[in-house]
Amino acid sequence: MSADLGTGLAYQRKMPVWWWLRKRSYFLFVMRELSSIFIAWLVLYLLLFVRAVAHGPAAYDDYLDWAASPVLVVVNVVAFAFVLLHTFTWFQLTPKAMVLAVRGHRVPPWAIIGVQYVGLGAMSAFIAWLVLS
Amino acid sequence: MSLRRVEPLVWLTFSGGGVAAATLLPVLTFLFALAFPLGWIDPPDHAHLAAVLHNPLTFLVLMGAFTPMLVHAAHRFRYTLYDGLQVKHRALVAAVCYGSALVGVFVALQMLGSAT
Numbered sequence: 001m002s003a004d005l006g007t008g009l010a011y012q013r014k015m016p017v018w019w020w021l022r023k024r025s026y027f028l029f030v031m032r033e034l035s036s037i038f039i040a041w042l043v044l045y046l047l048l049f050v051r052a053v054a055h056g057p058a059a060y061d062d063y064l065d066w067a068a069s070p071v072l073v074v075v076n077v078v079a080f081a082f083v084l085l086h087t088f089t090w091f092q093l094t095p096k097a098m099v100l101a102v103r104g105h106r107v108p109p110w111a112i113i114g115v116q117y118v119g120l121g122a123m124s125a126f127i128a129w130l131v132l133s
Numbered sequence: 134m135s136l137r138r139v140e141p142l143v144w145l146t147f148s149g150g151g152v153a154a155a156t157l158l159p160v161l162t163f164l165f166a167l168a169f170p171l172g173w174i175d176p177p178d179h180a181h182l183a184a185v186l187h188n189p190l191t192f193l194v195l196m197g198a199f200t201p202m203l204v205h206a207a208h209r210f211r212y213t214l215y216d217g218l219q220v221k222h223r224a225l226v227a228a229v230c231y232g233s234a235l236v237g238v239f240v241a242l243q244m245l246g247s248a249t
Binding site: 015016017020030033034035036037039040042043044045046047048049050051053054056057060061064065067068072073076077079080083084086087090091097116119120123124127128130131132 | 148150151152154155156157158159160161162163164165166167169170171172174176177179182183185186195199202203205206207208209210212213216217218219233237240241244245247248
């Protein structure tokens, strides 16, 4: 992702549409960016889940049946893979975007990344407890 | 409000949405999109989920997470279209992406509001 710097340069080199298939790193970059589609999809999916719960036990059971249909399972498996890619790349990116210092010493990137995984674990455990208890 | 003033707010919301998606979506997706429908874990009773949803905090947390997630998705997809697919209709792409996010926020407000 790059911001439009508004430099006003007249010449822009034309890039082919499929430039991101040339190298593995380019491909991963575009896959990371495409995780946005699946994040939007999962927000919609969870909202529909909430609506089904609000409509009563029968609608809830119907939703679970619909969610178990082969097409939806495939979509959600792919979405889950993209979410994991998003989480991994987002945590890796954080120390590059945010430089922290404690008493004049820079916090090492591995510590920032590690704290995020601890937060992910704690949040996941809390949600699982809330839903399953 | 000028574009120069809006842009940092969009980037800030993008970052918040990125964090929310990275920390909340893995477990929510695993449980609600895979484990419960496929029977890997017994789904919770309807009454229990309904009770969780009726708590006002649930509305605040879900609305507070879904809104930046939708902005995050719109902002990132906007640049995917610019940089990845070389789509050059910048104003149209921005209008479609952020317009969709705005519609999504209204839908979330309506669905969560009626459920809680």
